Amino acid sequence: MLDHDTIAAISTPPGTGAIAIIRISGDRALAIIAEIFSSKAERFSSIDWNTRSHEAIHGYIFEPGRLELIDEVVVIPYKGPGTYTGEDLVEINCHGSPVLTREILELCLRRGARLARPGEFTQRAFLSGRLDLTQAEAVLDLIQAKTTRQGRQAISVLKGHLGERLKLVREWLVELLARIVAGIDFPEEVGEVDLDDLGEVVARCKAELEKLGKTAKSGRFLRDGLKLAIVGKPNAGKSSLLNQLLSFERAIVTDIPGTTRDSIEELFEINGIPIILIDTAGIRVTEDKVERIGIERTQKAISESDLALMVVDVSSDWSREDDEVLKEVGGLPFILVSNKTDLLNGADRSEFGNRINSELSKPIESNVSDEQQNGSLNCLERTYVSAKTGAGIDELKSKIEQFATKDCSGDSGGSLNQRQAQLCWDAIAALELVETTIAAAMPQDCLATDLKTAINCLSEASGEDVSEELITEIFSRFCIGK
Numbered sequence: 313m314l315d316h317d318t319i320a321a322i323s324t325p326p327g328t329g330a331i332a333i334i335r336i337s338g339d340r341a342l343a344i345i346a347e348i349f350s351s352k353a354e355r356f357s358s359i360d361w362n363t364r365s366h367e368a369i370h371g372y373i374f375e376p377g378r379l380e381l382i383d384e385v386v387v388i389p390y391k392g393p394g395t396y397t398g399e400d401l402v403e404i405n406c407h408g409s410p411v412l413t414r415e416i417l418e419l420c421l422r423r424g425a426r427l428a429r430p431g432e433f434t435q436r437a438f439l440s441g442r443l444d445l446t447q448a449e450a451v452l453d454l455i456q457a458k459t460t461r462q463g464r465q466a467i468s469v470l471k472g473h474l475g476e477r478l479k480l481v482r483e484w485l486v487e488l489l490a491r492i493v494a495g496i497d498f499p500e501e502v503g504e505v506d507l508d509d510l511g512e513v514v515a516r517c518k519a520e521l522e523k524l525g526k527t528a529k530s531g532r533f534l535r536d537g538l539k540l541a542i543v544g545k546p547n548a549g550k551s552s553l554l555n556q557l558l559s560f561e562r563a564i565v566t567d568i569p570g571t572t573r574d575s576i577e578e579l580f581e582i583n584g585i586p587i588i589l590i591d592t593a594g595i596r597v598t599e600d601k602v603e604r605i606g607i608e609r610t611q612k613a614i615s616e617s618d619l620a621l622m623v624v625d626v627s628s629d630w631s632r633e634d635d636e637v638l639k640e641v642g643g644l645p646f647i648l649v650s651n652k653t654d655l656l657n658g659a660d661r662s663e664f665g666n667r668i669n670s671e672l673s674k675p676i677e678s679n680v681s682d683e684q685q686n687g688s689l690n691c692l693e694r695t696y697v698s699a700k701t702g703a704g705i706d707e708l709k710s711k712i713e714q715f716a717t718k719d720c721s722g723d724s725g726g727s728l729n730q731r732q733a734q735l736c737w738d739a740i741a742a743l744e745l746v747e748t749t750i751a752a753a754m755p756q757d758c759l760a761t762d763l764k765t766a767i768n769c770l771s772e773a774s775g776e777d778v779s780e781e782l783i784t785e786i787f788s789r790f791c792i793g794k
Contacts, residue, residue, distance in 0.1 A: 318344065319432055320425035322413050323793035329408030334417050335793060336425055337433055341400040342389060344423045347376050348416075349387055355379075365391035373406065373416055382419070383412050397433055398440030431790025435783065438775060445775025445786070446475040449729060452790055453535060461584025465534050469726035475774050477524060478732075481517050481739075482770040488513050489763045492756050510759075511750055517766075518743050524728055525736040526719040531727025533618065533716040537579065537586035540712065541613050543641060544623035545633035549651040552699035553623055554578070554591040557709070582709045585716045590617065611640055619715055620646035621708075626696070627655040645690045647711055654698040732773045739769035 318338025324331070336344055342361040350356045351371045356379055359369065366388070373382045383406045390401040406412055421427060429435075431452070438448040450469035457463040468474075488510065542550045558580055576591040592610035614620060620641050624634060693711045697704035728736065742765040749758045771777035 318425045319428035320344075320417060320420040321428035321433075321793040322417055323403075323433075324408070324413075326410065328410060331405050332408040332410075332413040334404040334406065334413060334420065335428075335433060336402040336404075336420055337395075337397045337399050337428075337436065338425070339400065340424050341402045342391075344420055344425060345387060345389065345402045345404070347423055348373055348419055349385075350374055353381060353384070361389050362391065364389055365394075373404070373419070375419065376423075382415055383407055385416075393440070396442065397436040398442050399436065428792055429787075430792050431787030431794060432792075434790060434794055435787040438783070444472065444475040444479075445778060446478065446728075446732060446773070447472055448775070449732075449786060450726070451794065453729075455791065455794060456535075459581055459584040459586060462534050462586075464584075465531070465726055474524070474726050474728065474732075477520065478736075478770050478774045479776075481520050482767055482774070482776075484513055484517055485763055485767050485770070489760060489767065492760050492763070496756055496760065511747070514743050514746050514750075518740055521736045521740050521743075525733050525740065527727035528719075528730060528733030528736075530717050530719045531729060531733075534585060534727065535729070537588045538619060538712070538716050539588045539590065539617040541590045541592055541610075541617040541620045542623060543592050543610065543614060543620050543637055543646075545625070545631065545637055548623040548625045549699045550591055550623050551576075553621070553649065553651065553697070554589060556697075556699050556702055556705050557589060582713050582716075585713060587712070614640055614642075614644060617644065619712070620644050621649050622646045623649045623651050625652055626650045627652045643690050645692050645715065647708070647715075648691055648694045649708060650694065650696045651699050653696045653703060654701050728773075735769045735773040739766040739773075742766035742769065 316339060318336065318340040320334060320336045323333045323335045346358060346361055349359070349369075349371050351359055351369070353372050356374060359371075369387050369389070371385060371387065373385050374380060375382060385407075386405040388403045388405070390396075390403075392399040392401065395401040404416060406416055417427075434443070434448050434451050437443045438445060443451070447470050450466045454463060454466035454470060457466055542553055544550050554576065558578055578589050578591075580587055580589060590613045592613050622637060622641055624630070692715060695704060695708050695711060697708055699705075742762045745762040746759055746766070749762065768777065772782075775783075
């Protein structure tokens with residue numbers, strides 16, 4: 313699968329800059345730079361590149377034959393296999409003119425390199441064993457990171473901790489399978505195989521995979537953003553809360569109920585977590601055609617969100633409209649935000665809290681699922697704020713952050729992406745079949761079949777056994793030059 317062509321590409325973003333980098337990787341990388349680089353500007357002076365690995369060398373790029381000076385550069389040669397790709401690799405640091413970088417790249421291509429495909433440098437790092445597949449995919453996350461926290465998350469995976477944990481579980485299962493297969497294939501030579509720890513090993517593997525699988529949800533929030541809908545009855549203070557969270561006046565705020573007729577979507581971050589914040593139209597029974605369209609869009613926004621902030625007005629009684637909001641929220645996780653606390657004293661807040669407890673304990677009607685029809689509400693937290701003064705906003709942000717990161721513990725070494733997580737859950741499903749087989753005292757060849765399925769899933773997650781089609785699909789998402 314490993315292509316031994318020498319490849320070249322511009323590794324810096326398009327546009328003008330102080331410097332740009334052209335990368336060359338492959339068997340001819342050092343030969344190509346030897347043909348176009350000189351340590352002297354006035355005449356061509358060759359260098360023994362095989363002895364100058366990992367050393368920055370100042371010099372000049374020439375057009376071979378005509379000795380036409382193209383640019384003053386710094387070249388860093390890397391002798392394989394101790395390089396990013398595992399091959400001989402050269403980085404040319406030139407001035408950041410798009411014209412110059414294209415000219416130097418074309419010069420490399422004319423000397424025997426071909427243009428690299430998207431992600432081909434990292435693909436070669438994976439195929440040469442320099443990175444496992446979890447690390448390779450983390451490279452893409454690192455390149456695409458838009459917040460410091462996203463970058464830190466990607467770096468954690470790039471260190472290899474997640475891949476090591478997947479491989480460790482796989483090793484436990486492979487050792488278990490080897491014992492079972494030995495007993496089946498060589499009963500006379502091996503004798504009776506001790507499988508007293510079979511259930512214990514399977515349970516330990518399941519527990520570890522479940523912990524890893526759960527990290528994918530927090531990982532998705534960090535990579536793609538947490539969709540957060542602000543919902544409530546008209547005039548509960550949703551738009552004021554939006555403005556407070558964004559720290560600028562994005563939405564129009566008036567005392568007139570129904571001012572917000574359409575969903576407003578804004579992106580901001582909480583401690584490096586991207587938040588897609590959606591201010592929705594107030595939910596109530598209305599005959600106003602335009603407002604009803606806004607409410608329908610609110611319902612759609614709720615169904616597509618990961619978390620809701622249900623805003624209630626502490627200065628007014630619980631109403632039928634609040635019940636309507638609860639029904640629309642259904643089983644979606646939500647934080648109950650009691651707003652307008654600047655209008656209450658301590659005793660009033662306590663009384664309002666008791667009323668809320670009473671309302672949330674009532675059965676609700678919902679067409680979302682049977683569980684929700686039985687009255688199940690997923691109220692995660694309750695908090696008091698004043699969207700007018702900003703009181704309680706920091707605490708609310710902290711609760712949102714806790715929800716987004718709750719499944720990504722400090723010792724997880726990062727988070728799985730959706731592909732890796734699905735393979736983890738598939739492996740868990742196979743291990744559950746193993747447990748069923750154990751409980752039913754079924755033949756050991758049944759155990760072997762399901763163990764192999766679990767092992768294959770983990771092999772694909774870490775890249776130890778993966779199809780060429782999947783590799784091509786993964787690395788096609790990279791930019792050219794990485």
